[in-house]
Amino acid sequence: MxxxxxxxxxxxxxxxxxxxxxxxxxxxxxxxxxxxxxxxxxxxxxxxxxxxxxxxxxxxxxxxxxxxxxxxxxxxxxxxxxxxxxxxxxxxxxxxxxxxxxxxSLPRPFFGTPQDLLDVFITDWHRLGDSLLHSLGLLAAGYTVGSLAGIATGIGLGRSKRFRYWVHPVLRAIGPLPPVALLPLTFVLIPSSWLAGEALMALASGFPAAILTWSGIAAVDPAYYDVARTMGARERFLTLRVALPAAMPQIFVGLFMGLGASFAMLIIAEMLGVKAGLGFYMQWAQGWAAYPNMYAALIVMSLMCTGLITLLFRLRDRILVWQKDGLKW
Known part of the structure; x- marks a missing residue:
């Protein structure tokens, strides 16, 4: 040329x-x-x-x-x-x-100005930061407990017939229920609104993690187990070193689904029961017709959710190195 x-x-x-x-x-x-x-x-x-x-x-x-x-x-x-x-x-x-x-040209106070939004971040940053920390603490505990419990349940469903016999009907009955439908009952049975919110977020994140972990383990080629058994592998090795690594792509799908469900449950719990966090801040702002404060909370919430999903993607790319170029965030 x-x-x-x-x-x-x-x-x-x-x-x-x-x-x-x-x-x-x-x-x-x-x-x-x-x-x-x-x-x-x-x-x-x-x-x-x-x-x-x-x-x-x-x-x-x-x-x-x-x-x-x-x-x-x-x-x-x-x-x-x-x-x-x-x-x-x-x-x-x-x-x-x-x-x-x-x-x-837009009706006030529902639509503020860029100056109003900037003023919220300047004058009310302390309350916004405190609300963000409360939301992160509530989300971290509920999501972590729910995800770990869901992965453990999925492993049991995929590897044990007896465990599957007893747990599967319970999972089918309770798992598909929207956690928000259990909100009134949870606040009655659990005296602490904070613990009630944690329980609902754990349920929201645990169900998809359990189902996708079970699906991933069930899809593992039986030949992998046969090869490991011929080399003297026991049940613990088959579960932790064969089934679980092979199911990791599905497990991360469940973790992503659970994280999205936990976001929704977090805001609902903070608006209706937990008297702290970004959801509570938004409800307070709406009650006082402080719509710029509400929009500022939405921006902070968006940054929080995007940041957490990005961290989960980074963890996925680090563990599933061979798939890191297949899906980006």
Whole structure:
């Protein structure tokens, strides 16, 4: 290929290896987010607010700093893949600022301004952080206990006929029930609202872990057990070194499903019984019509859930090395 052909290919685009189509990467795209965020800063600073909103100057400074950082990232070449998202976020913040802070076109107090949201993080960060720690503590205990109990139950169901005879009917009767349906009964039987929430989250995470662990163990090729037995392996070795590693992909599916169910049960328990955490904070904010506080709690909750799922994916990629490129988060 001649030098002319190479330069022509570089100007037109690169060929995507999976889709087999040509994708264009305009050179201007990485430079677009910075001016968008700087324009947000200019609009926020120079266009008078429709009301007396807090922290307008600080918000303009944050927009400007973000724009400068994005321009620096574009100059260093690290913004190519994230440039469309950075542009979309900047455009969204700019549209929100104009629509609400400058024109008040959305009904208040249900829709606040970017200044209101920023003010919540500045003035109420301590309560938000305390709520986050309470939610993490409640979730960690319930999810961990439920997952470990579910994996142990799934191992018993997959390896012991007697265990399966007695436990399987109970699992079929109780497991499919939505944990929230047991909320009134749980708070009656368990005097502590904290323990009741833990029990419901353990149930929410334990059922999918048990079913998927059982499914993974049941799918193990019997030839693996025969080979291990011919080498003198006992039942404990067959369970821990043959069945459990082979079932790991299914077990992680159950852990992901249980984590999502635990998130839902966590917020319900905090709203209805546990007087702490992000769910309780959201209910408090709604009761006082402090909707910016509620939106701030939603952002913190989203970051918490995304972070925990990311950690679980990292653990999965570390254990299932041969599958780490198959699914990304």
């Amino acid at each position: 001649s030098g002319t052909d190479i330069s022509l290919t570089d100007r037109i685009g690169t060929r995507h290896p999976d889709a087999g189509i040509t994708r264009r990467h305009p050179a201007i795209l990485p430079w677009l987010p910075g001016p968008v965020w700087l324009a947000d800063a200019l609009v926020t600073w120079r266009w008078p607010d429709a009301d007396d909103f807090p922290d307008t100057t600080l918000l303009a400074i944050l927009f400007a700093v973000t724009g400068i950082a994005l321009l620096t990232a574009a100059a260093t070449g690290v913004l190519t893949k994230r440039a469309p998202w950075a542009t979309a976020l900047g455009s969204g913040f700019g549209a929100w600022e104009i629509a609400q802070a400058k024109l008040l």
